[in-house]
Amino acid sequence: MLALGVAVVVIGIIAVIVMVVVMNSTSSEQPTANETADQNAQAAPPTPLPGENPEVKTPIQPPAQQAPPPTATPTAAVVPPPILQEGDDCPDSTLAVKGITNEPQYVVGDQPKFTMVVTNIGLVACQRDVGAAVLAAYVYTLENQRLWSNLDCAPSNETLIKTFQPGEQVTTEVTWTGMGSAPNCPLPRQPIGPGMYNLVVQLGNLRSAPVPFILADPAAAPPPADANGAPHLPQPGPVG
Template sequence: MLEPNGPLPPEIYWRRRAAAIGAVVIALALVIWAAFALLKGGGDHKTDAKASTPASAAATSKAGASGTPDPISAKPSGVAASGAAPAAQGQCPDQSLAVKVTVAQPTYKTGEQPQFGIVITNISSAACERDMGSGLQLVQVQSLDGQRKLWSSTDCFPDGTPDMRTLAPGQQAAFTVTWSGSTSQPNCAGERVPVPAGPYTVVAQLGSVRSSPEPFNIA
């Protein structure tokens, strides 16, 4: 450091330099303290913002427990409900379905039990669901000309276990029905007797959708 020069004693100049340096140090300390105070204030503001989140959550939880959801919690619930695709699709209307019946073999001997296949197809362009329980399906054996009914699957078994099926466009649901070969009447009234040998047809139906008749023989 340069030696002080001047008419006054050197001690005076050293004291002045020390005072000037002290003032600079104090000013610098004040600037650092002010900056720290500002940073600390900003940090406290963030802490308050975070603390308000649990408070809001607690209010929402309390409202939900009372059975009256606040508008904020009700809005996400609405979005979740609208996104539930299966519920929105609903039941398959009759016009979206096609029903086909088949016979396992063209001819059965008297005393044998004919077996029929039922295929239900979603012919629409959208997936849908439908209860296809046995109590809702109708399988009926008729005379060859269709004028006389001999047996119906719902005469003696009108109730059945629900069978809800979801079908994509073009998807099929298949079922099998075995007929005893005997006649039947509504409510299973009267005597059931074996049908005589001859030609017959079988039809299947779900709702108002009816299949084409399929012929078969009993020999």
């Protein structure tokens, strides 16, 4: 009996040892739930960053426009015009010049009469030289080619200091012989043929607006007549 009891105890111990060994081997072969989750997380590919996956379209943000800093705009100093005292010389800004033809149309061979007008358009009486040395009439083609001036062949040193009241005018008349001319009056002078031309009056740097007039062919235009029907004759005056 003693021997039988010892054998049963030994068999029981061996059975316990076998069970422990089997359980340890099973636990080492099959991972736990936490281990399985960790392994799955490590095995899954990482989430691509924006721009790494060509299938994922990342919106393109336009670069911010860098506006240049505002710069200060220089302001030009406004210089008030000089105060004009009565009796001072008339500046160009207070005068106006214009030309007047006595007829809108002439015939080649006529001697057109031109009137030069200078007007004080300012508010104060002032004075200015309007003598024959500085006041001139010019004839130009429509293409602005200079043909004649009253100072070319009849230059003058005459000065005429005129005191202009506001709105006052000074008029001077000259007669054109219909011949071309140039400074210092080179010869020979050629007659100006039929066509349309401009009269321009100049005082110093002041120039009038062009006044058009016509020179007609004598065979094509009847002689002009005055109000009484008499043939019009040129008026005497300075010629050039």
